[in-house]
Amino acid sequence: MPQISHFKTPCPEHINSQILQMVVDNLTDISMVAIPPSNLLYNVYQYAIGYEVHLYLEALNGAKGIDVELLVATDLDDPDKVIGFLLYLPVKDDPEACGVAYMAVDASHRRQGVARKMLREMVGRYPHAELTCAVGKVPYFEAMGFQVVGARATQVLMNTRDHGSDGLMALLDVASIYSSLEVRQIHTYLLQKHGKRAMLDAEKQRDRHLDQLTRKANEFVRERLGEDAVPATGPRLRLV
Numbered sequence: 001m002p003q004i005s006h007f008k009t010p011c012p013e014h015i016n017s018q019i020l021q022m023v024v025d026n027l028t029d030i031s032m033v034a035i036p037p038s039n040l041l042y043n044v045y046q047y048a049i050g051y052e053v054h055l056y057l058e059a060l061n062g063a064k065g066i067d068v069e070l071l072v073a074t075d076l077d078d079p080d081k082v083i084g085f086l087l088y089l090p091v092k093d094d095p096e097a098c099g100v101a102y103m104a105v106d107a108s109h110r111r112q113g114v115a116r117k118m119l120r121e122m123v124g125r126y127p128h129a130e131l132t133c134a135v136g137k138v139p140y141f142e143a144m145g146f147q148v149v150g151a152r153a154t155q156v157l158m159n160t161r162d163h164g165s166d167g168l169m170a171l172l173d174v175a176s177i178y179s180s181l182e183v184r185q186i187h188t189y190l191l192q193k194h195g196k197r198a199m200l201d202a203e204k205q206r207d208r209h210l211d212q213l214t215r216k217a218n219e220f221v222r223e224r225l226g227e228d229a230v231p232a233t234g235p236r237l238r239l240v
Contacts, residue, residue, distance in 0.1 A: 002073040002114050004121050010060045018082035023053045026104045032154050040202035044186050052174045066170035071118045083109040086118040094167030098126035130159045135220045151221040154213035
């Protein structure tokens, strides 16, 4: 089993760099956009999601005004090697509640209980835990004690209880990343390389993909909870 370390303050740079590499390598799995590598916009989202996680890692110093906690799984035989991470946000005014922001396990260490151990560690600290996942991953999280409570955008919303917390969860306002100079430069490079028509097709493919994922999540929730299922409530969100 892996060694699990808990951070409420910034962690060493060699850990940060491995976490960010894991984000880039597992973008399709960990992002709500779930964009496949075949889409020409994939590199845009690699940068944007990677930078978002970078900002949350920075926020561990408390300077951004949000609560962030991090669990890092390392290899017992090589303590400097990160094999998984779980980034989650405690809910203000509800000491038992938190929400998962991002989680990933290195491909070479999957099906070895790494994610399970990190989730158990988190739930041990915050028993009222919330996360979102793709429809196909629902059985895995149900086996971990989570239950379906609704849909959120392209994913199924799950909770260790049958309702969300009434507390307040602070999130970083990362919308500006997509209009940043760096993203514009990446997009310009892709435009020059592939041409306007190909990039427009990539955008249409992404939009159809998102519509399909959203429809699939909503249909799954209605089948599971009934036709009268309403959007699930959860922590009130505050953008910082």
